[in-house]
Amino acid sequence: MTRTDTGAGAEAGLRRSLGLGDAVVVGLGSMIGAGVFAAPAPAARAAGSGLLPGLAVAAVVAYCNASSSARLAARYPASGGTYVYGRERLGAFWGYLAGWSFVVGKTASCAAMALTVGAYVWPAQAHAVAVAAVVALTAVNYGGVQKSAWLTRAVVAVVLAVLAAVVAGCLGSGGFDGGRLASGDAAGAGGVLQAAGLLFFAFAGYARIATLGEEVRDPARTIPRAIPLALGIALAVYACVAVAALGVLGADGLARADAPLADAVRAAGVPGLVPVVRAGAAVAALGSLLALILGVSRTTLAMARDRHLPGALAAVHPRFHVPHRAELAVGAVVAVLAATVDVRGAIGFSSFGVLAYYALANASAWTLDAAPRARAVPLVGLVGCAALAFALPWTSVATGAGVLAVGVAAYGARRWAAGR
Template sequence: MTGLARRLGTLDATAIGLGSMLGAGVFAVFAPAAASAGGWLPVAILVAGFVAYCNAVASAQLAAAFPSSGGTYVYGRERLGPWWGFTAGWGFVVGKTASCAAMALTFATHVAPGAARPVAVAAVVVLVGVNLLGITRTAFVTKALLVFVLLVLALVIALSLVDGPAADPEAPGPVGPLEVLQAAGLLFFAFAGYARVATLGEEVRDPGRTIPRAILGALACALLLYLALGLTLLHTLGAQRLSQTTTPLATAVPEWSAVVTAGAAAASLGALLALIAGVGRTTLAMAREHDLPHWLATVHPRFAVPHRAELAVGAVVCVLVLTTDLRAVIGFSSFGVLVYYAIANLSAATQTGTDRRRPKTLNIVGVVGCLLLAATLPTGSVLVGLAVFAVGLAGRALTAS
């Protein structure tokens, strides 16, 4: 069986991780998070960031010990057993496939609101094609899009602070700890890309050194940026107005809306590109172990990519784009990925000796944090998430018997 090629360095890996986060975090979750947390939005960002840090520590520690494609699917199998690995992999594949649809719709909503669904499908087709050309093409395009997005976000922050606050016509309602936790759970959707490089572990040079640096570096950059943007948007729009807009950055600087729209498009494409790559690699890993159809385990002999897995992911994403709503998938995606990282923390907690790089306490806190945020998500997201996990586990039980 042809293997994947180690072609990514630290900069490439960090760019893929950061690029995976910015499309979701900047242009999709601030408004629904503000609707829950109100003026406590920065606290929700910090809570989500701390849980993400615990998960990042666990992912980095595990990825250094098991540098192969699949992320927590592989770690769960190796440290806890096949059923744990399957649960993690299933949560990642279904949750992140939903995220792909969200990013495609975010892109299309900004550039062609009158024809969002067909444009979103076209974007998926093009980016699957880019991924099929090899991981170095994916990294190059991600870095180019990321530079442009960072420039746009810096411009928004600077102009918003110069223009000063806009009037907030209504005071937000009372906010308690439950609402802050719910907002943190939604915001976790924005942090979930930091460990994307772990799913590409088989394609990273010197993985024991590169993967931990890339994961923690991408997370640190994203957290600082999210805090800056959250504070800026609260200052400029106020909590009530922020919670009611679907385009908060463009609303904050309306005279620069065309530039912000271009930034939103670039961020969404960058996130979508990296998401397709990550889901394809986890699908490859699950297919190798017959947890998904084994024909998906093929690696292209020339481009060294899991081409069948990526084509299958692209097809499913296109179906979701044509049938789902943008905001509806955020909570469901967060639920699936929180379960995924809870298993990552459990797996890391079993490591000992030279494999352990951080205190075990962080792993325990990570498990509790993930489960708490998952439980406080909107009820509909929790119920759908539980149903999807039940279907996946039942399917594995039937095929394994």
């Protein structure tokens, strides 16, 4: 049976205020974020001219994950996402492991996104700008999920407009050559899988729709519609951007780019778009940060309800109907990280953790129906997540496995202490 009680300290419940459009926007705000401005370059370095096949592999795995997440969210419309699904379908330990993977990995991602904002807005004061961004967006989230959805809608509109200008500028220029889409050194299957692993996280934002399960109206109908719709829009956007950048820079040029989309519009002969791209990247990072804080705080709420985290974090504000203590705690941790550490080069474990999170989502969905046909999609998703996770650079795999081991040790210690 689904557990949606708020537990001690949660005198009020979360308010169901998000419709289909709001849910789609929240997902897009997570998927069409700073990654679209940066991910094509490392993916091109990994796959060479196999970048587009890598994007296709990432999309297939993301589709399987989205389908599994949608089915589970319709059955268990509670905050927490795969933490709840794993707990209900696989057992308490697996749910905890999913929640741990999400909270730890995405908290680091929040700090990275905040520092990305600082790097684009004021590089000399990147840490100060990052902290200010975290404080401001935590305040927006504190005021209610509907306000967050409105701000996310504005962010998505700006980023889509910037990306449309980039695509139009590249495709309409004399520098675009369709022959470059398949030019350059082709990587083997390992390179394509690694590129898919890097690009996969462009699509991982649909989890934010599921983690807001208690704040969506008619979740059994809305969430299964919102997740594939948001994923489809994101895939179309990423495909257009990848084709535009490849057609101007080629795989080798894209692999060498520090700022791929800015370099693409410059090479296309429209340097006037460079500052627009920089501004768009900053806005996109803000949108990703906003959605990430939403998702992490809701999973924190769910884990606090089960006492895997301090029970005080399960409180829901009686007026704003948000998990205010969880949001403030997440905001404080992210602000400290953003002020003191440059985590952009040290969050490889986040990639590994998110794939572990979705592997558990697929394993949970596999238990919903014994029919072989119904189990095919979650099986493909589970195998795909494992393949992409272990295709990542070995440092990411080692760090990610280490972080998961720390979580397992903490769970074991808690169970041991409770049994004494």
